[in-house]
Amino acid sequence: MDIAYLDERLRELHGRTTETPLFNPVFQLAHDLSRQLEAGELSLNDIENVIADLEVAALGERASRLSRMVQPLDDSSNEAALAESLGAGDFTAFRNRWERPCLHAVFTAHPTFLLTPDQSEAVATAACQNAKIDKTIVGGERPQVSLSYEHERAMRAIAHAQDARDSIVSQLLSHARDNWPDEWHDITPLPFRFASWVGYDMDGRTDITWSNSVGFRLSEKAERLQRYTASLEAIDADHPMLAEMRAEAAYAAERAQDFAADLSDPAALSIAANRLTASDPRKLLSLSQHISKLEEEARNCDDAARAIVLKTLAAAMRADGLGMGWIHFRVNAKQLHNAIRRRIDPEGNLDLASKGAVVHLRRAIADVDPRRSNFGALAIEASTAIRQFLAMAQILQHVDADAPIRMLVAECEEPATVLSALYFAKLFGIxxxxxxxxxxxxxxxxxxxxRFLDELLAEEVYRDYARKRGRVAIQTGFSDAGRFVGQVPASLAIERLQGRLAVAMKANGMSDVAALIFNTHGESMGRGAHPNNMADRLDWPLSPWAKRRFARAGVALEPEVSFQGGDGYLWFATPELARATLTRIACLRPSETDKDVPKDPFYQRTDLSLDFYRAIKDHQREHLESRTYSRAITAFGLGLLNSTGSRVSRRQSDLSADREMSLRQIRAIPHNAILQQLGYPVNVIAGIGHAAEGNYEEIAAMLVESPRGRELVRLVRAANALASVKTVAAYGELFNSAYWASRPYRGTEKNLTTACESLSEYLVKDDRVGVFRRLASRLRVDAMKLHRLLDFVPDEAPIEGREDKRRMIGILQALRITLFQAMFIRAVSVPVFSRANDVSRDDVLEMVFTLRVEDALAQLRRAYPTSFPRITRFDLNEATDWPDGADEGYEAIHRDFIDPIERAHKLSLRISTAISNIFGAHG
Structure with missing residues (x-):
């Protein structure tokens, strides 16, 4: 058995759907393989070999997609592409364009570390060099994804991004020197700014301590100072600034080491804090003098090449400050509410959603008396939100006095929440x-x-604060929005909100400050948002329509996007990829737009587009609120997924409640990852066809004429190209009592008679087969309508090798269903054991059916141990005939049942990785 055989077999089985529409090729292939496995004609070794080949092929698909999105990858082509976009017109215009970041890139780290380090490296190398991926990198143990691991990977990606930005800055300076030789020294390029929230994001997690955050910031300072020093050494090994910079880097490394230790003991914390806060000639809190010296030297330097590299180093210092980039802290609105009540409403009488609360906060901000703080205050503070402000205060006072810090507030729905954060910022003097x-x-x-933005910007205290900062900052995200209203409605709702911000800023006389809009991209077709090309990827979360609203309001725009976890860091996995990625972005200029382009029909024909949007959103909500959808998505719990991050994928709840698991218990990324694994990206595709019903031609005409509409269609087509309703239905058949009862029918598979009878009897009352059938039927009806709509819309970006990719996914799905059947058969075949610790055999079966396999195996190993007290340990004179070797039966139970279940489950998780790679990202 190999991929070619399975591919041909699946092709044959697909042909049979013309004979009987209900025929399911994926499940039939799984059934064929299951029969061979149970008959001994096929082994788990054989299956593992095929899975390994498919894993390698899927990694190759991932590499091809990565290369396609950012190509060309060679330095000369990227230099030429950037040069072509620069022009040689007015120096002032050139300077204005490149002294403001065209993009802020945030390196975030939610659980998307799907690939091992070796696999990430192999994908990146294959993307850059068109190299083959070696089979030896699949099948190994996955490393535990810790917070420290995530931080290390983030810093590695940022380092590559910094080097790529240096290359772009150097090219900009060379261009300026060649075209404006008398003025070029006046430009201070800042094409990109980088940031990270890894180690600072407290929303939804309690495992990040304040000392983690301060320690990470100190380690970033030490690393960045070392990199600045290395850059200067490369320019001039005898440069007079080097001695000072080396001492500063060494001091920062010492302080980072102090805060890497266990600081739970007040004595240990006191020592570390006192060292950090003490005066020291090596203690550097601002790079302003270093920047001035470098730029002055460059201005007075006769060697133009040396002047450029000196100014490039100064530009890096100006962009990043005393860290690998800027940092983002994040808290939840509820954490802020709890904190502000302690200060201004200890009796809990104030409704923070009321206008009275805003008046109260307005007065409190005006009257606030700034408070000093130290590390002791930070250590004993119980409130998460206040602790974050205290940590920021210590970082700004003792680590980097220049680089501002972002305070992201999740689930922020009231202006009072922002004013609460502003109150604490003023309280601690930051x-x-x-x-x-x-x-x-x-x-x-x-x-x-x-409404929120109108009310917030109407507050004079907020406007004064924003003017001092020079920007109004908001964050729009797809994760929960995309989960609860669908990815397409989320994108359209987000751009309307962005447009409202432009209107509110103009209405409140704030056109003199910038709008910084952080778009966390979200799932769509993976964490990269739009899978078609880089232009679509940048437009999807911040559309040209929204950008034109800011341009017409006279508001400067600072777009910011996330590159998230193992998926996002791939764009910067090598110097070549980083340079190509930033060059594509620099050429596309996402911060700019032409406000005079023809109006997009999607926004003009609101009689069509608004109804279209609302119908999709309503359809998505029906799925979300449907017991059918919820039960199907949670049928396997989170057992279809690998552990891919240090943040838990599931909100805390009773593990015994899997059967009634709510979708809201599963975070957004794993929710979407489950959709990938079940074979149908519901939150991308569902509702598009339904929304066009009865008006296909007119809706299609609007979409074809609209740039935004065509972009929407490209996303839907990309998802639909890999989607399979038959696969969704196939998973339901695993719980079909009639299937299991029929397997040994007419004398076939007699060796499975007992197991199949037990499974059939156990599952006769199970609801999952009906749930999956109903969901598949709903998806099929909607898909038929979608196909009718797409018939009227030309395919602008056909998926290369579409059918090959679909069959590859189909083979992987069939293999996984085969493994699940093997697990079910062996789980039900384990001899009955006595009830212990309130865990029965049926409980163990349900654990296997919901893929809580590790829990099930733990119970089985406890019921059937292989390690016993040995009689030979005793030195006794009296003879005994007992024990007589009966414990050997437990060894056989492990060999025949427990170990195969464990192996099948591990193989199924390798299949999950391969499927995600074909989709292009995890979740």
């Missing part, structure tokens, strides 16, 4: 260096966000 940024992500936040 309001001039902290950008408070509300996150609009939930359906409610997006729906009411326009």
């Amino acid at each position: 309001a001039d260096q902290v950008d408070v940024s509300p996150l609009f992500e939930t359906e409610s936040a997006l729906e009411h966000g326009g």
Whole structure:
């Protein structure tokens, strides 16, 4: 058995659907393989070999997609592409364009570390060099994804991004020197700014301590100072600034080491804190003098090449400060509410959603008396939100006094929440260096966000604060929005909110400050948002329509996007990829737009587009609120997924409640990853066809004429190209009592008679087969309508090798269903054991059926141990005939049942990785 055989077999089985539409090729292939496995004609070794080949092929698909998105990859082509976009017109215009970041890139780290380090490296190398991927990199143990691991990978990606930005800055300076030789020294390029929230994001997790955050920031300072020093050494090994910079880097490394230790003991913390806060000639809190010296030297240097590299180093210092980039802290609105009540409403009588609360906070901010703080205050503070402000205060006072810090507020739905954050920023004396940024992500936040922004910007205290900061900062995200209203409605709701911000800023006389909009991209077709090309990827979360609203309001725009976890870091996995990625972005200029382009029909024909949007959103909500959808998505719990991050994928709840698991218990990324694994990206595709019903031609005409409409269609086509309703239905058949009862029918598979009878009897009352059938039927009806719509819309970006990819996924799905059947058969075949610790054999079966396999195996190993007290350990004179070797039966139980279940489960998780790679990302 090999991939070619399975591919041909699946092709044959697909042909049979013309004979009987209900025929399921994926499940039939799984059944064929299961029969061979149980008959001994096929082994788990054989299956593992095929899975390994498919894993390698899927990694190759991932590499091809990565290369396609950013090509060309060679330095000369990227230099030429950037040069072509620069022009040689007015110096002032050139300077204005390149002294403001065209993009802020944030390196975030939610659980998307799907690939091992070796696999990430192999994908990146294959993308850059068109190299073959070696089979030896699959099948090994996956490393535990810790917070430290995530931080290390983030810093590695940022380092490559910094080097790529240096190359672009150097080219910009060379261009300026060649075209404006008398003025070029006046330009200070800043094409990109980088940031990270890895180690600072407290939303939804309690495992990040304040000392983690301070320690990470100190380690980033040490690393960046070392990199600055290395850059200067490369320019001039005898440069007079080197001695000073080496001492500063060494001091920062010493302090980072102090805070890497266990600081739970007040004595240990006191020593580390006192060292950090003490005066020391090596203690550097600002790079301003270093930047001035480098730029002065460059201005007075006769060697133009040396002047360029000196100014490039100064530009890097100006962009990053005393760290690998800027940092984002994040808290939840509820954490802020709890904290502010302690200060201004200890009796809990104030409704923070009321206008009275805003009046109260307005007065409190005006009257606030700034408080000093130290590391002791930070160590004993119980409130998460206040602790974050205290940590920021210590970082700004003792680590980097120049680089501002973002305070992201999740689930922020009231202006009072932002004012609460502003109150604490003023209370601890850091309001001039902290950008408070509300996150609009939930359906409610997006729906009411326009009112929120109108009310917030009407507050004089907020306007004064924003003017001092030079920007209004907000965050719009797809994760929860995309989960609860669908990816397409989320994108359209987000851009309307962005447009409302432009209107509110103009209406409140704030055109003199910038709008910094952080778009966390979200799932769509993977964490990269739009899978078609880089232009679509940048437009999807911040559309040209939204950008034109800011341009017409006279508001400067600072777009910011996330590159998230193992998926996002691939764009910067090598110097070549980093340079290509930033060059594509620099050429596309996502911060700019032509405000005079013809109006997009999608926004003109609101009689069609608004109804279209609402119908899709309503359809998505019906799925979300449907017991059928919820039960199907949670049928296997989270057991279809690998552990891919240090943040838990599931919100805390009773593990015994899997059967009634709510979708809201599963975070957004794993929710979407489950959709990939079940074979149908519901939150991308569902509702598009339904929304066009009865008006296909007119809707299609609008989409074809509209740039935004065509972009939407490209996303839907990309998802639909890999989607399979038959696969969704196939998973339901695993729980079909009739299937198991029929397997040994007419004398076939007699060796499975007992197991199949037990499974059939156990599953006769199980609801999952009906649930999956109903969901598949709903998806099929909607898909038929979608196909009718797409018949009227030309395919602008046909998927290369579409059918090959679909069959590859189909083979992987069939193999996994085969493994699940093997697990079910062996689980039900384990001899009955006595009830212990309130865990029965049926409980263990249900654990296997919901893929809580590790829990099930733990119970089985406890019931059937292989390690016993040995009689030979005793030195006794009296003879015994007992024990007589009966414990050997337990060894056989492990060999025949427990170990195969464990192996089948591990193989199924390798299949999960391969499927995600074909989709292009995890979740």
